[in-house]
Amino acid sequence: MTEPLLDVRDLWKTFGEGDAATQVLKGLNLTMAHGEMSALLGPSGSGKSTLLTILGTLMRPTSGRHTMLGQDLTSASDEDLTEFRNRHIGFVFQFHNLLPDFTALENVILPTAVREGRETSAARARGRELLVRMGLADRMDYLATSLSGGQKQRVAVARALMNSPELVLADEPTGNLDRAAANQVMETIDRLNREEGTTFLISTHDDKIAARCRRQILVGDGQVTG
Amino acid sequence: MLYALKIASRYMTSNKAQSALLIFGVAVGVFIFIFMSALIGGLADYILSRTAGDLSHVTIEAEARVPSLLLPDEKGAVLLVQKKDTSREARLSSVDAFIPVIEQLPGVKAVSREITGGGFLKRGVQSAQVSVTGVEPAKVSAIINLKSYLVAGTVDLGPGKVLIGKKLADDMSYRLGQTVELQADTGISQSLIVSGIYEIGSGGPDRRQVYVSLAVARTLFALPQGVSRVEIKLADLYQADATTARIKAITGLPATSWTENAAQLLDALKAQAQTGLMLKSFALITIVIGIASALLLSTYRRRPEIGIMRAMGAPRSFVVTVFVIQGAMIGLAGGLLGAGLGYLVLLAFPGREAFKPGNLPIDITQGAYGLAILLTVISATLASILPARAASRVDPVTAIGQ
Structure with a gap:
């Protein structure tokens, strides 16, 4: 049997203490295989964003077990989590979150550059290749602030793929785009999933976006309900 | 990075x-x-x-002479108060032999032998009490840079020449080239020509100090041999204490550093x-x-x-x-x-x-x-x-x- 890409068991997350304590995740279980393209669905406050944040190693669960690529991440140190995140996980946020003072190409190669401490020619080549695939060959040297919303989000997707991560977590990646731009972004994600086998977990409220994914994961009241 | x-x-x-x-x-x-x-x-x-730049950084000076006393051979206590003799009639008779040694010490810029004493400068009925310093003519500016303070004339201290301060010149109405009479406290007088007038900017030296050649000073103070003191200028005045100690150790002469009198x-x-x-x-x-x-x-x-x-x-x-x-x-x-x-x-x-x-x-x-x-x-x-x-x-x- 093939080892899953990620596996979370009995995941709990509580914010606050005492009377103010709020349980967001309540014993959530989830397994994802390599190459999946999944939509994470659920009403606001159901725990989708918290789950993505924990899966992205940006936050620790209150309890439970979180493994990815066979590594137990719940007991890893901050330094180890940072390195793991850099090598194996990509992020696409609702608001592109590009560095405004940097060009499209500089934004794309950021994940490699912060790890290696410099912008290597290999990283630049990889960044250019990704931007070409995103249809942004003529926008490489544009500052992030001078790109359109759709272009920014495609740059963000390219950045998420820079280190060839096994898992890309996308939190409402098209939530801030018009339909045409949203379709463009989703087509890009779909193509990358099929061509490179990158696993995508996309949090969305949009049924049309969810319909483009091969698996829909429904979260409700802090648990996977379907 | x-x-x-x-x-x-x-x-x-x-x-x-x-x-x-x-x-x-x-x-x-x-x-x-x-x-x-x-x-x-x-x-x-x-x-x-x-201040210190125009001072001798290390001075070798003869100890003040303390006259011996003859006490009466009687019972009872003798109370005696004697004012310390501040005149430097005592001489450094053996210092000449050490001059080349001192000149070779590291950091020593100049060594000047001097004869000092008191006297009066006279012009007609006018008379002014002065301190007389006899120096080697070639080293007149070695310790205090008299040349830089000149307001008239030159620092020429040839035979029969004297350098005086501007305040003294003004008080006594002396002019350059004028002949004055300098009488030492030994009673010996000599007529000298004012070859230069300086203004250091300090009332004391400008009013009471005169410079003559070492040869003139020998005559005035009846000192055919030896000198009253030796003044030493250093390249780095902060090395004065160390150099003083070396001079004492090498020569055994009573040397003092400028810092001993310049604590303030x-x-x-x-x-x-x-x-x-x-x-x-x-x-x-x-x-x-x-x-x-x-x-x-x-x-x-x-x-x-x-x-x-x-x-x-x-x-x-x-x-x-x-x-x-x-x-x-x-x-x-x-x-x-x-x-x-x-x-x-x-x-x-x-x-x-x-x-x-x-x-x-x-x-x-x-x-x-x-x-x-x-x-x-x-x-x-x-x-x-x-x-x-x-x-x-x-x-x-x-x-x-x-």
Whole structure:
């Protein structure tokens, strides 16, 4: 049997203490295989964003077990989590979150550059290749602030793929785009999933976006309900 | 490191007005540092040149003679008060043999043998009490630079010549080339021609001191051999104590350092140096506070970007490095600008050779430019550590959500 890409068991997350304590995740279980393209669905406050944040190693669960690529991440140190995140996980946020003072190409190669401490020619080549695939060959040297919303989000997707991560977590990646731009972004994600086998977990409220994914994961009241 | 440098540079250039203002603020602090260094250093040199610089740094002087007493062979106590003989009739008879040895000591610039004593300068019915110093004509400016204080004539101390102070010349209405009569306290008189008039700027020497040649002094004070004292000028007057000890050890002569009689001057110079140090420290503290507060604001403004970098896998150390480099760059840029400004402004002041009473004795060569730049870069780097650490602790989830 093939080892899953990620596996979370009995995941709990509580914010606050005492009377103010709020349980967001309540014993959530989830397994994802390599190459999946999944939509994470659920009403606001159901725990989708918290789950993505924990899966992205940006936050620790209150309890439970979180493994990815066979590594137990719940007991890893901050330094180890940072390195793991850099090598194996990509992020696409609702608001592109590009560095405004940097060009499209500089934004794309950021994940490699912060790890290696410099912008290597290999990283630049990889960044250019990704931007070409995103249809942004003529926008490489544009500052992030001078790109359109759709272009920014495609740059963000390219950045998420820079280190060839096994898992890309996308939190409402098209939530801030018009339909045409949203379709463009989703087509890009779909193509990358099929061509490179990158696993995508996309949090969305949009049924049309969810319909483009091969698996829909429904979260409700802090648990996977379907 | 290179990538952190790139990000730090981009942060600097992305908001040019803010960066320029910050660098200018640092430059002002550096300018103050340099200005104070040049002023305090120049002032110290000026004071020393006007005081200890014109003194003998090491003096070998014959001990005052204490006459022996014949006490009556009777019972009972004898009470006697005797005023110490301050006249230097005693001679250093054996000093000549040591002169070449002393001249060879490291740091010794000049050695001058002198005969000193009291006397009266007479003109008609007028008479003025004076101190007479007989020096070797070639070394008339070796200890006190009389040549630089001349207001008339030359420092020629040939046979039958005398140099007098301006106040004395004014009081007695002496003019250059005039013949005066100098009577020593031995009762011996000699007619001398005024070859030069000097003005040191101090009432005592200008009114009561006259210089003659060693040969004239020998005649006046009836000293065919030996001298009253030997004055020694050093290249570095702060080495006087050490040189004095060496001379004592080598020659056994009673040498004294200028510092023994200049404790107040040394204290004043130390106090002045400490004042300068405090002012320079305040300038550095201003730089540190300015950079730390500006970088704290910068890290707050860039929290979302820091969050993104952290989310992309940038370690905390990388974030620290970015902001520490930014601090160092601001320090370096401000240091260089402040040093350049300082140098240009100090150029407007007269050089150390042209110091005059009433002017600010600012010495451009004592601006401590390199030290100012180095200390500024170090201070700026240290000042950036607190904001950089705060930046590295930014929670990426919270920051990205801002």
